[in-house]
Amino acid sequence: MGSFGDRNDAQVSAESLGLRHVLIVGGSTGQWVDRGRDHWLESARELSAAASAYGVRWLTLRPYGALGESAIEVDVEHVVHLVSCGVVIDPTSDGRQRLVDAFRAIGEGPINEASVAGSLYEPADGEPDLVVICGESDRLPPSLVWELAYAELVFTETNWENFAAQDLVAAVAQFGRRRRRFGGLDA
16 A cells, blocks of 8 residues: 555546645745746746646746845736636735735634635635645745645655746646645544
8 A cells, every 4th residue: 555645646637626726835935936927928828738638727937035035026916817727826926914914804804714705715705625835845835824734745855946837747647646634633
């Protein structure tokens, strides 16, 4: 038997994965600023096509960031609809600030899991099922605060600038071999 929770590759298909939302985290804010508009759109198109093949409806891209780092301006639309997968470009690298902004956006409405998740991921229709972290796996990105509760994490050694469709496909395959427990324990 493979590692804990793994399934046979033959059992992995787009339908069985149940992936709706994938979040890719990588790159410093400086790398994000230096990336030109054409490169952003090219990457978004390539990753969106790869994600769509697995039935993913939303793909979010976010910098790795550092604590206290402010959001950056990226010369590209924040939401791009490509193929059948919407791409959200989220330039806020500080997860704590993202939570504060989400609470402010909720305003006087009820504050619960659904309203916070809705505010954090709008226009995506749900929290990420899979978070792909580019680069070395020696620490978690500070941009991930809320996502650590139930999302599956896949670390890839591919750096942000070289992350491409084949890297996303490999991460999805790794996700597909896992048995998700959503925080529960095996009896």
